[in-house]
Amino acid sequence: MIEFQLDSTSGVATYLQLVQQVHQALQLGLLEPGDQLPTAQQVVGKLAINPNTVLKAYRDLEREGLARARPGQGTFIVGTLPRTNPVAQARFLASMAKWLGSARSAGLGPDDIEAIYRTAFRNCFAEGVA
């Protein structure tokens, strides 16, 4: 069974953090179909969050076809996500390192670089968000 963690400084809504952690666990192979997710009681007993937040996260996972609630038993993983491709990961890490090196030699500091990254990241994923 996986254990949820919360990052209260991330600015990401709590239920979304739970959803993302299940996604990550699926991508890393830590969760597989048939595995049970912790009950709302178990999660709130540990994280001291509102039970509705957990239920909302689980509903999202159900909508995505990744989890299913079995009445009286709990919520179980039923779907899979493609595993993160380690080769692709290494390739993009290398090209990112190269890009960072050239930004640095162009005289950009850490703050400049982070601002560029954030803007590019936002632009890339902002479609459909006001």
Next chain:
Amino acid sequence: MTAVLEASSLGKRYGRRWALSDCTLSIPEGKVVGLVGPNGAGKTTLLHLGVGLLAPTSGSIEVLGGRPADGPAQLGRVGFVAQDAPTYAGLTVDKHLRLGAYLNPSWDDQVAHHRIEELGLDPSQRAGSLSGGQRAQLALTLAIAKRPELLLLDEPVASLDPLARREFLQTLMEVVAEQGVSVVLSSHLVADLERTCDYLIVLVASRVQLSGEIGGLLASHHRLSGPRRDPGSLPATQEVIEESHTERQTTLLVRTDDAILDPTWTVKPVTLEDLVLAYMGRARDTQPPRRSGLKVLR
């Protein structure tokens, strides 16, 4: 949706001083409600009126469809933990439970003992020698073992250390998950409210400034920043809650259900703390201080 607590023009006067006046609000069922506001806003008075420790001077209040403290049945439906979680210093933990069982017709002894065991409290220890966190947990245990439909908690974690606070809220959230009880919780600690509450009420000088599902409130408020401009030129659907200007820049917190299309704005989401501060600040700036003793700091 039915209301667990409904107040209409509710007021409470002590001598010449109104602790709460003309308060109208409705709290829906099945929520964990965070009640925030400055000291003196009337939060404690409101909770005391809700549990029936006080009678209204004016207006009316209904709790779970009945009059507060109107007979044993009504008393049994509402659990209350007062500020600083009072317990009887000279009584042991076990005697508190026996007292609770004796006084409450709906008492669930199994829940009570299970909780005490889980908390690791020694039943033979006197409440006076418990730590602040343990005392708060004991008071909460008494309130939940009577199996209420509504729990009213007046700043339950204000005096606790961070670990005791977390443990208290863990217990509270477990109870919400297990029993489906509605909760109204007053607190200044917005970070705690952010984790535990799904409904927010901002109360300033007896008035509800803001009330609603936290998710919806966060989605309908935005922080806009851009070149300096007159907030009067904004579309009518955007209500300005907070504004600040420098010579060149304008920063606004607006409420709107529509998308913000103006490309000159940089739009950022707001946090619960932003919302609480903005509405408390706006209420302070638009209302004259009600009491001469209340200083307005700018």
